[in-house]
């Protein structure tokens with residue numbers, strides 16, 4: 516069966532949802548969106564209910580469930596790597612923290628040859644265009660006020676947030692009114708992709724409102740297996756749906772399958788480093804070294820504490836309380852289930868030699884893992900510490916991610932070796948990090964668990 520569209524988009528994730536909306540806006544072009552995952556049904560609590568965020572990751576209904584090969588610098592541990600496989604893509608299973616990059620990152624991009632249009636002055640209007648920032652004054656020039664992504668701020672009312680912010684100030688860091696505004700550096704409440712108690716995914720913001728446009732067709736459970744070429748020109752795609760193979764021709768093929776699937780689809784279709792493709796039995800169409808290499812990501816580790824004072828949100832993880840919390844959410848979109856709980860945090864520089872923040876802190880007034888497991892404490896909290904500069908994999912050691920059998924997909928992702936992070940000294944980070952954590956003063960902090968801390972330091976230091 517063959518179909519024809521002006522544009523065919525692979526993947527209805529964050530990028531695909533926005534593209535589908537914008538390309539069909541003036542009604543003149545026909546657009547087909549092919550999404551391998553299922554729909555983000557309005558009744559699907561694990562997607563729609565913000566506090567259910569630890570549950571979809573790791574489940575095949577929502578997640579591609581990648582994991583790395585054994586990491587040589589992490590005692591052979593495999594690192595799980597979630598990627599959304601559902602309408603909305605990763606924005607339907609993510610942590611819902613809304614965070615722009617630091618303006619200086621875009622300045623750095625803009626400094627590269629041919630990249631002038633990626634400096635902050637060029638990017639800012641696009642950020643503003645997508646935001647409807649409820650937490651900002653309408654006169655705030657740095658934030659958008661009528662875009663499709665309605666963003667709620669904080670409110671970070673749990674007393675542990677105050678303790679966290681106060682302790683940051685006592686440790687010598689500053690407060691900032693808006694980590695996405697004029698000044699990122701400092702601590703304060705975060706904006707979140709949550710509105711009226713529901714997840715504000717890219718699908719909810721951009722795709723669902725326009726699903727009835729006549730020139731837009733969205734197919735879920737449609738798995739794209741190859742790009743079709745006429746010479747070196749992409750002319751369409753092959754995909755399977757309900758066990759049947761389909762061919763679609765397109766004026767333009769747009770790949771928005773995410774950082775792992777997009778290069779993989781290119782490689783499987785013959786676009787990549789020619790010798791490498793031949794070694795896998797794939798006939799190259801375009802010799803394009805770089806495809807499937809240079810994957811970048813940001814590392815985050817979290818540190819959990821028991822909290823002797825009964826002020827955390829931990830009791831809400833009690834299974835006996837969950838039915839009541841669920842009912843509050845179902846009938847009123849209210850209560851502890853109506854937030855992602857990542858309501859505040861901060862950005863700091865790890866040492867004087869870096870010009871702008873390279874570390875981020877997310878604070879959670881409960882202790883829980885991304886797979887839904889909670890810590891063995893009546894009350895707890897945790898601090899996520901992450902790199903806000905991207906970590907780069909050592910290209911000389913990197914093993915490209917493709918595997919020939921497309922149903923197995925890739926297992927090797929990072930092969931983490933020495934990670935190159937500009938201006939970052941791990942020892943100093945360790946010192947300052949401990950310093951700020953020790954200042955959590957209104958609670959008698961009892962050290963509960965430092966997640967694989969030894970491994971983590973070994974991994975950071977290399």
Ligand SMILES: Cc1cc2nc3c(=O)[nH]c(=O)nc-3n(C[C@H](O)[C@H](O)[C@H](O)COP(=O)(O)OP(=O)(O)OC[C@H]3O[C@@H](n4cnc5c(N)ncnc54)[C@H](O)[C@@H]3O)c2cc1C
Nearest residue numbers: 526528529530551600604605609610611612739772773776
């Ligand atoms: C667990 C988790 C937590 C996160 N937390 C945050 C956070 O709090 N804040 C934040 O800003 N970011 C967060 N992120 C990152 C953020 O969600 C992603 O960076 C972003 O959604 C990526 O957008 P994308 O369009 O590139 O890809 P995705 O949104 O992943 O979309 C890709 C889509 O393409 C589909 N697809 C792939 N291959 C094919 C194929 N062959 N055929 C058909 N369809 C295909 C996929 O199923 C998917 O739906 C998180 C991510 C994860 C996984």
